[in-house]
Every structure is written in structure tokens, then in C-alpha cells.
Amino acid sequence: xxxxxxxxxxxxLLVFLAIWVFFRASDGGQFDDLEGPAMxxxxxxxxxxxQHRPDLP
Numbered sequence: 001x002x003x004x005x006x007x008x009x010x011x012x013l014l015v016f017l018a019i020w021v022f023f024r025a026s027d028g029g030q031f032d033d034l035e036g037p038a039m040x041x042x043x044x045x046x047x048x049x050x051q052h053r054p055d056l057p
Contacts, residue, residue, distance in 0.1 A: 025031070
């Protein structure tokens with residue numbers, strides 16, 4: 001029973017800490033562009049334009 005006196009405040013503190021971290025990340029722009037980096041890795045084009053034109057000598 002005495003453990004509850006310690007665990008309830010600690011769990012409440014942990015919940016408020018998690019909420020604070022989430023809102024800080026949200027305000028910092030962490031979740032603004034979720035698809036951009038995923039699409040950027042698919043469209044990674046390392047070839048130069050000269051390699052695409054086979055008609056050049």
C-alpha cells in the first residue's frame with residue numbers, strides 16, 4: 001500500500017512529461033512533413049543529364 005504513495009505521483013509526472021514532449025515536438029515542426037523524406041528517397045536520381053541522352057557522341 002505504501003508503494004502507491006510513490007507510484008501514483010511518479011506515473012502522473014511521467015504522463016505530464018510525455019504530453020510536454022509531444023507538444024514540444026509538435027510545435028517544433030517534427031510532424032509537419034511526414035511524407036516528404038519518404039518520397040525523396042524514392043526519387044533519388046544520382047545520374048547526370050548526359051547519361052540519359054544516348055544520341056550524343
